[in-house]
Amino acid sequence: xxxxxxxxxxxxxxxxxxxxxxxxxxxxxxxxxxxxxxxxxxxxxxxxxxxxxxxxxxxxxxxxxxxxxxxxxxxxxxxxxxxxxxxxxxxxxxxxxxxxxxxxxxxxxxxxxxxxxxxxxxxxxxxxxxxxxxxxxxxxxxxxxxxxxxxxxxxxxxxxxxxxxxxxxxxxxxxxxxxxxxxxxxxxxxxxxxxxxxxxxxxxxxxxxxxxxxxxxxxxxxxxxxxxxxxxxxxxxxxxxxxxxxxxxxxxxxxxxxxxxxxxxxxxxxxxxxxxxxxxxxxxxxxxxxxxxxxxxxxxxxxxxxxxxxxxx
Amino acid sequence: xxxxxxxxxxxxxxxxxxxxxxxxxxxxxxxxxxxxxxxxxxxxxxxxxxxxxxxxxxxxxxxxxxxxxxxxxxxxxxxxxxxxxxxxxxxxxxxxxxxxxxxxxxxxxxxxx
Numbered sequence: 001x002x003x004x005x006x007x008x009x010x011x012x013x014x015x016x017x018x019x020x021x022x023x024x025x026x027x028x029x030x031x032x033x034x035x036x037x038x039x040x041x042x043x044x045x046x047x048x049x050x051x052x053x054x055x056x057x058x059x060x061x062x063x064x065x066x067x068x069x070x071x072x073x074x075x076x077x078x079x080x081x082x083x084x085x086x087x088x089x090x091x092x093x094x095x096x097x098x099x100x101x102x103x104x105x106x107x108x109x110x111x112x113x114x115x116x117x118x119x120x121x122x123x124x125x126x127x128x129x130x131x132x133x134x135x136x137x138x139x140x141x142x143x144x145x146x147x148x149x150x151x152x153x154x155x156x157x158x159x160x161x162x163x164x165x166x167x168x169x170x171x172x173x174x175x176x177x178x179x180x181x182x183x184x185x186x187x188x189x190x191x192x193x194x195x196x197x198x199x200x201x202x203x204x205x206x207x208x209x210x211x212x213x214x215x216x217x218x219x220x221x222x223x224x225x226x227x228x229x230x231x232x233x234x235x236x237x238x239x240x241x242x243x244x245x246x247x248x249x250x251x252x253x254x255x256x257x258x259x260x261x262x263x264x265x266x267x268x269x270x271x272x273x274x275x276x277x278x279x280x281x282x283x284x285x286x287x288x289x290x291x292x293x294x295x296x297x298x299x300x301x302x303x304x305x306x307x308x309x310x311x312x313x
Numbered sequence: 314x315x316x317x318x319x320x321x322x323x324x325x326x327x328x329x330x331x332x333x334x335x336x337x338x339x340x341x342x343x344x345x346x347x348x349x350x351x352x353x354x355x356x357x358x359x360x361x362x363x364x365x366x367x368x369x370x371x372x373x374x375x376x377x378x379x380x381x382x383x384x385x386x387x388x389x390x391x392x393x394x395x396x397x398x399x400x401x402x403x404x405x406x407x408x409x410x411x412x413x414x415x416x417x418x419x420x421x422x423x424x425x426x
Contacts, residue, residue, distance in 0.1 A: 067375055067395065102377065103377055103392050103394060104392065130415050130416070131377070131415070134377070134379060134392040134414075134415060135379075135392065173414060173417040174417060175381075175383045175410065175411075175412035175420050176412065176417060176418060176420050177417050177418070178417070178418065215418075216418070217418075218353075218416050218417070218418040274352040275352035275353040275354070275374070276353060276376075277352075277353070277374055277376045278376075280375065
């Protein structure tokens with residue numbers, strides 16, 4: 001049995017505790033901010049059959065990292081993308097929620113782009129992590145992977161009735177601070193959401209958590225509260241983040257926040273040990289249980305998103 | 314003066330001006346103060362050093378870090394991978410606040426007097 005969060009956190013929501021993981025993962029069904037879980041079997045059963053479309057989140061591939069516990073992050077990314085290809089319902093697109101690379105080096109971006117291409121996965125939307133913008137404020141990242149809608153790099157799009165928003169919270173970071181969206185992006189977000197009806201399902205994605213998950217380790221965004229204030233009137237909001245290399249989640253009204261696993265290496269649970277960073281002592285034969293992808297299915301007419309986290313095993 | 318002798322003088326001058334002014338050529342080498350980057354923190358977090366001290370940061374984490382002056386008072390390092398070092402010589406008195414621009418909650422101070 002596994003807990004719903006990767007790292008057991010006693011006292012968290014009782015109904016999330018002790019959910020059985022069967023095989024590759026758990027199917028998450030979200031109904032107006034309340035989660036329901038069922039074992040992932042035969043492609044998710046009726047929920048998958050009802051889905052109007054699906055998409056997959058991958059995160060934190062850290063191409064260029066080459067130390068314990070994972071000296072071959074290219075292979076684990078390839079294996080993750082093979083899982084995408086093996087899904088019974090072909091996802092319409094992928095979201096990569098940042099830290100494509102470890103050090104923003106051109107050859108690391110080359111490798112990432114090559115793996116995505118050779119894996120023949122559908123169109124991928126990217127947002128950068130702090131590891132992708134080192135030294136050039138993301139110029140190379142945006143040139144290669146940006147949607148080029150706004151000069152700041154953020155963007156939105158509509159897909160089959162769901163509004164998707166990609167935010168950038170890893171630039172212009174201030175000494176002593178956390179992730180940052182900035183006044184320009186917040187103004188744009190407000191304007192972008194203004195014409196939408198409250199019934200429109202929203203999916204907002206960014207690299208760093210958009211809630212104060214664990215600020216002592218930098219796991220949060222300084223001005224996330226203002227962004228979230230613009231989301232509160234909507235009936236179904238899912239916020240998808242990466243950065244912390246493990247699954248954590250939080251429900252706040254109709255907004256559900258999720259962080260994703262990495263395809264490269266796990267990090268410790270919040271506050272466990274002296275600092276974040278790779279968990280080096282993970283045995284190689286159990287590493288894959290810490291890595292994975294996330295599939296999201298949209299069920300039309302139910303304002304529901306079914307979220308499935310799948311281990312790389 | 315032969316070409317060889319000229320080159321010798323140039324080489325000697327080259328050594329003398331490397332990292333210090335020619336007038337200081339006979340002064341003892343700059344004192345080096347080591348700051349480790351470990352567990353997402355600068356250690357020591359704050360140091361007080363005499364003018365002319367060379368501060369050398371070494372990354373001992375598995376995550377990359379980047380030494381960045383808060384007020385752009387000195388040139389930022391590149392991304393320091395595990396084991397990489399970066400050094401700055403502080404020639405003027407003052408308080409130099411800095412942080413890691415990748416993990417901005419990491420902050421440190423160099424007080425030069």
